[in-house]
Amino acid sequence: MNTSAIDIFCGIGGLSYGLKKAGISVAAGLDIDKSCKYPYEKNVQAEFISRDVSNLRGKEIIGRYWSTDVSKILAGCAPCQPFSTHSNKIKDKTQTRRWRLIHEFKRLVRETNPHIVTMENVPNLANQEIFEDFVAFLELSEYYVTYSNVYCPDYGIPQKRRRLVLLASKYGKISLLHKTHSKGEYVTLRQAIKHLPPVEAGEECKSDLLHRTSKLSPINLQRIKASKPNGTWLDWSEDLQLECHKKETGRTYNAVYGRMAWDEPSPTITTQFYNYGTGRFGHPTQNRALTMREAAILQTFPEDFVFYESKKDILLKRLSAYIGNAVPVKLAVVIGESILNHLEVHNDRS
Numbered sequence: 001m002n003t004s005a006i007d008i009f010c011g012i013g014g015l016s017y018g019l020k021k022a023g024i025s026v027a028a029g030l031d032i033d034k035s036c037k038y039p040y041e042k043n044v045q046a047e048f049i050s051r052d053v054s055n056l057r058g059k060e061i062i063g064r065y066w067s068t069d070v071s072k073i074l075a076g077c078a079p080c081q082p083f084s085t086h087s088n089k090i091k092d093k094t095q096t097r098r099w100r101l102i103h104e105f106k107r108l109v110r111e112t113n114p115h116i117v118t119m120e121n122v123p124n125l126a127n128q129e130i131f132e133d134f135v136a137f138l139e140l141s142e143y144y145v146t147y148s149n150v151y152c153p154d155y156g157i158p159q160k161r162r163r164l165v166l167l168a169s170k171y172g173k174i175s176l177l178h179k180t181h182s183k184g185e186y187v188t189l190r191q192a193i194k195h196l197p198p199v200e201a202g203e204e205c206k207s208d209l210l211h212r213t214s215k216l217s218p219i220n221l222q223r224i225k226a227s228k229p230n231g232t233w234l235d236w237s238e239d240l241q242l243e244c245h246k247k248e249t250g251r252t253y254n255a256v257y258g259r260m261a262w263d264e265p266s267p268t269i270t271t272q273f274y275n276y277g278t279g280r281f282g283h284p285t286q287n288r289a290l291t292m293r294e295a296a297i298l299q300t301f302p303e304d305f306v307f308y309e310s311k312k313d314i315l316l317k318r319l320s321a322y323i324g325n326a327v328p329v330k331l332a333v334v335i336g337e338s339i340l341n342h343l344e345v346h347n348d349r350s
Helices: 014-022 034-044 058-065 101-112 123-127 129-140 189-193 218-225 292-298 316-325 329-349
Strands: 003-008 026-031 047-050 071-076 116-121 144-151 162-169 208-212
Touching (some): 003 014, 003 058, 003 101, 003 329, 014 026, 014 034, 026 034, 034 047, 101 129, 116 329, 123 144, 123 162, 208 292, 292 316
Parallel strands (some): 003 026, 026 047, 071 116
Antiparallel strands (some): 116 162, 144 162
């Protein structure tokens, strides 16, 4: 069956690129961040809609992108920060604009009535009333709905990322494809990035401008030299420890200033992966945090994916946000293949 997908909150196109790689036609992606336009259109070869989702109406999608003879797919991966367990400092997250973006996605589903709906977000979203309301709305709208918490290494992704994946269909029961890997078969950090040339903290690889990371202060250079793979700051001498670590509450943050281990998947890649002090983002053997290239590979972006138009666009903070916020491409492929498998089964039965 012919397909046409619209990707809401598309960013630079991790989900769109993976859907397209799976064999789904992607018509357009929408995001409020205008800087995503070049990498999205360059890699996905689809239109980038630079808009606030609250200003997009379903009739625009139907009139411009969807014909009557296609299976219509609406994908929406709203920013996950409000639902993350790491955002507990915000007292009432339900009052933030980002929290309400799921309501906007729900509105677009109601206004466009697509055949297939998919959503990807943090697992904690499943515990929120806003998600329960969304699922109830889909079911009342005669969708068959399934969702599950996916452990990315189970699908060959070299990263211990856990994501909530929802699939809903007007055609019948739909589910994610079965796991492709089990423990002992997981793709490791070594397998993913060991081939890359070594670089120093704050330097760049001349043959790959994305293979660069942030500088380290003299004290942080001493700290990473004292760090062991999968170790903690407790491995350091007392003069290297921060005052907050010495407090009782600080002892719960064992992963910060940590080194990764070669022979297991990496920790979850966040937008702060280039900052050695924000998690276990220290390279297993080199004295630095992850480079943008390494993080992109761990997010399963192919090495020929274009992230910037010119050298002036290589901004560490911006590109790290692109990479950390993206749906892992390989997970997007699994979602796309699951949808196509479902459509094939439906087509055979009809």
